[in-house]
Amino acid sequence: MKKITIITIVIVVLDQLSKFYIKTNFEIGESVTIFQDWFHLLFVENPGMAYGMNWGGPIGKTILAISRWVFIFAMIYFISHQGKKMQKPLFNWTAGLLLAGALGNVLDSTFYGLIFDTGTTWNPEIQDWNRFYPGVSKADFSGYAPLFQGCVVDMLYFPLFDYSIPESIPLIGGKQGTFFSPVFNIADSAITIGAVIILFFHERIFRIN
Template structure:
């Protein structure tokens, strides 16, 4: 698979990801929710840290995280370029392209959203506000909106430990970029033998 085709996948995902985030950011107040189906909601939340809302503590935690993401994206980009150069398998290149696109999508939020949008608390944010953004460069928050509460209710009392407690599955709210990363990783795991055929052959010979 050529680098041109891999780049097309990346650009397509980035466009879908950013259009969806900008739409949500400029049409929803933070916490606003629309029920599309019982099992699928559009819910606007912002993630200040890593996956699952994890944060790096301290005054420079957010900056460290954003810089780490930038370093990581260069590593993934090199991996993609190297895989294409070495005629890596199609599934491997597609997987890396998906991971790269997802990582880049969230990096754009982290780097730029703090300066191009104002806050979303209690009102809909403005794009390029006159008074400036809600934060500074490298301190933006990642926009999430896809919420799939497949089960939402109290667990049966006979279940040990958690019985009788209120439970939501699946609780995390995520975005297109997160989905792209997840799909890329899953493809690599499922099609491991096709993704790394040469490595498999070398291991077999050893």
């Protein structure tokens, strides 16, 4: 449990520091190129799930945040009761990654609306989110939304290459776009890596010693 706790704390701290830096130094939609054209810091806010997915407006957002907390406490319970039977590096890393990823994003959705003065908010007139607002946010605890209505800060953007599908290909011909266009954060990455490890090594991870 100690090793899992350390992994979780390190990832959550890195995740939150990166989000606070972006939120308090970038305007929404602002982008900075890090490496050529394939790695950018692009500040967007996500009112829903990982990689920009969302559903259900404010009610769905509250349900999602509470569900994340339930998952976190359930995972802590599982680790504390079963973790000693599976004390191996692969299990520790997988548990730490998944726990840190869930915790990193639920902190945003639970508390960011109370911490920052501006952010993405729900507009009942158009039944959608107001995703753009002027200026750079301040962490002055004046608040822009109630508890559970804060938005997740995303900033990692890897538009690896643009593509154009020839018109001659049935069904999908003529489509254009960018390969890997989601904007995400460190917490999303932790969840994805943890899930991939489980997919390929689940027998080793959950084998009782």
